[in-house]
Amino acid sequence: MPALDFVSPDSIRAQFSAAMSLMYKQEVPLYGTLLELVSEINQQVMQQQPEVAQALRWTGEIERLDHERHGAIRVGTAQELATIARLFAVMGMQPVGYYDLSSAGVPVHSTAFRAVHEQSLHISPFRVFTSLLRLELIDNPQLRELAQGILAQRQIFTPRVLELIAQSERDGGLTASDATTFVQEALHTFRWHQDATVSAEQYQQLHDQHRLIADVVAFKGPHINHLTPRTLDIDAIQRGMPAKGIPPKAVVEGPPTRRHAILLRQTSFKALQENVAFSDAQGSHTARFGEIEQRGAALTPKGRLLYDRLLDATRAALGGAPTEANAERYSTLLAAQFEAFPDDLAQMREQELAYFRYFATEKGLAARGQADRPSSLQGLIDAGHVHYEALVYEDFLPVSAAGIFQSNLGDEGQAEYGSNANREAFEAALGLTVQDELALYAQSEQRSKQACAQALGLEAI
Numbered sequence: 336m337p338a339l340d341f342v343s344p345d346s347i348r349a350q351f352s353a354a355m356s357l358m359y360k361q362e363v364p365l366y367g368t369l370l371e372l373v374s375e376i377n378q379q380v381m382q383q384q385p386e387v388a389q390a391l392r393w394t395g396e397i398e399r400l401d402h403e404r405h406g407a408i409r410v411g412t413a414q415e416l417a418t419i420a421r422l423f424a425v426m427g428m429q430p431v432g433y434y435d436l437s438s439a440g441v442p443v444h445s446t447a448f449r450a451v452h453e454q455s456l457h458i459s460p461f462r463v464f465t466s467l468l469r470l471e472l473i474d475n476p477q478l479r480e481l482a483q484g485i486l487a488q489r490q491i492f493t494p495r496v497l498e499l500i501a502q503s504e505r506d507g508g509l510t511a512s513d514a515t516t517f518v519q520e521a522l523h524t525f526r527w528h529q530d531a532t533v534s535a536e537q538y539q540q541l542h543d544q545h546r547l548i549a550d551v552v553a554f555k556g557p558h559i560n561h562l563t564p565r566t567l568d569i570d571a572i573q574r575g576m577p578a579k580g581i582p583p584k585a586v587v588e589g590p591p592t593r594r595h596a597i598l599l600r601q602t603s604f605k606a607l608q609e610n611v612a613f614s615d616a617q618g619s620h621t622a623r624f625g626e627i628e629q630r631g632a633a634l635t636p637k638g639r640l641l642y643d644r645l646l647d648a649t650r651a652a653l654g655g656a657p658t659e660a661n662a663e664r665y666s667t668l669l670a671a672q673f674e675a676f677p678d679d680l681a682q683m684r685e686q687e688l689a690y691f692r693y694f695a696t697e698k699g700l701a702a703r704g705q706a707d708r709p710s711s712l713q714g715l716i717d718a719g720h721v722h723y724e725a726l727v728y729e730d731f732l733p734v735s736a737a738g739i740f741q742s743n744l745g746d747e748g749q750a751e752y753g754s755n756a757n758r759e760a761f762e763a764a765l766g767l768t769v770q771d772e773l774a775l776y777a778q779s780e781q782r783s784k785q786a787c788a789q790a791l792g793l794e795a796i
């Protein structure tokens with residue numbers, strides 16, 4: 336089959352993201368309600384704040400906003416992780432970043448599978464936060480063995496999807512009709528299975544160790560546990576949720592409200608109770624929840640250091656993690672700390688706190704070839720020949736992720752695993768190294784500078 340007949344991995348990813356959204360709407364009806372709220376608020380923001388709409392037009396994000404979302408799964412074994420990486424690769428999704436959540440009392444470590452090039456992200460920014468259970472952190476040998484034994488027996492992929500992954504690897508792609516089959520078959524891995532693989536008593540044992548362990552081990556597959564749309568105003572969402580019958584978690588994770596959003600702000604609502612058929616009895620399990628996020632500028636290492644410092648200082652001033660009881664004090668402290676982070680794109684650029692994209696303006700293009708036009712980047716910006724916008728953050732935040740995990744795992748006492756980052760072990764399980772997200776942003780910024788220089792007829796800017 337000539338390569339010309341293959342569909343692009345980007346379009347398979349776009350198809351898969353749409354199919355996943357449809358499936359999740361059926362499985363978790365509140366997700367559908369949430370999508371309506373997000374779409375209403377996004378329309379409102381674009382009408383009431385034309386500058387936001389304008390910025391999204393420059394970057395092209397306006398075209399991806401309606402279908403932008405991320406999901407999350409938790410797998411149980413190295414073998415499952417390595418195969419899921421191959422499945423995502425068919426859709427052009429690569430592992431980016433390493434997140435250690437053990438320090439937050441969650442026995443997993445994670446990566447985000449996503450497209451890495453801005454052109455691919457433009458077609459579909461769909462990402463999946465993927466966690467691997469760390470049974471080695473559990474100091475109950477019997478339970479560890481029980482979990483390992485159960486996980487060893489399950490197969491989370493359909494035979495057909497395994498064939499299509501191998502075929503795509505061998506031939507270098509999939510035809511349109513194989514891609515459609517691939518999407519349908521891949522969905523099975525992510526759907527909810529009502530039938531558990533364990534008895535009610537085994538479930539209880541796993542659950543007593545950590546609810547997350549039961550969630551990973553007791554079921555036939557790594558059901559997608561949330562699907563998160565992107566909003567342009569998360570504060571409006573947080574305020575609007577109760578009226579739609581969606582109770583939000585107490586605090587929005589991430590940076591405070593700003594004129595120019597940075598990184599990622601997220602809120603979520605509690606999991607549903609779902610009926611489960613254990614091997615010997617009926618029961619229930621809370622697995623799935625809803626989440627919403629607002630994305631802002633990707634920060635440079637310097638910007639990220641400042642963000643982490645201000646967030647740590649806020650938590651230190653609060654005396655711990657934010658809860659329902661101290662939510663208001665937390666947001667006051669957070670806003671006060673973040674006064675130290677400039678809320679102005681020009682300052683963020685001058686101080687090298689964020690990554691940017693550069694665009695040649697009409698004026699710049701008209702001045703092509705004129706002898707007296709500026710040639711430095713700053714000069715071109717000052718003269719209105721070059722416009723810039725922040726590069727959007729495509730990744731996740733470990734502290735926020737831990738907050739999301741916690742708020743959805745219920746109020747049982749928090750487990751202690753110490754800090755056990757082990758990127759090497761994660762990469763060994765994955766069979767790949769995870770990409771450095773900062774390098775990806777820097778490359779994207781560099782490509783935009785080059786394209787801009789070329790449009791202006793300059794060697795470089």
Ligand code: OOG
Pocket residue numbers: 406407408409464466560601626731732735736737739740
């Ligand atoms: C993943 C939680 C992390 C996010 O948006 O930070 C996450 C999980 O609960 O499996 O999705």
Ligand code: NI
Pocket residue numbers: 405406407464561563626739
């Ligand atoms: Ni999430």
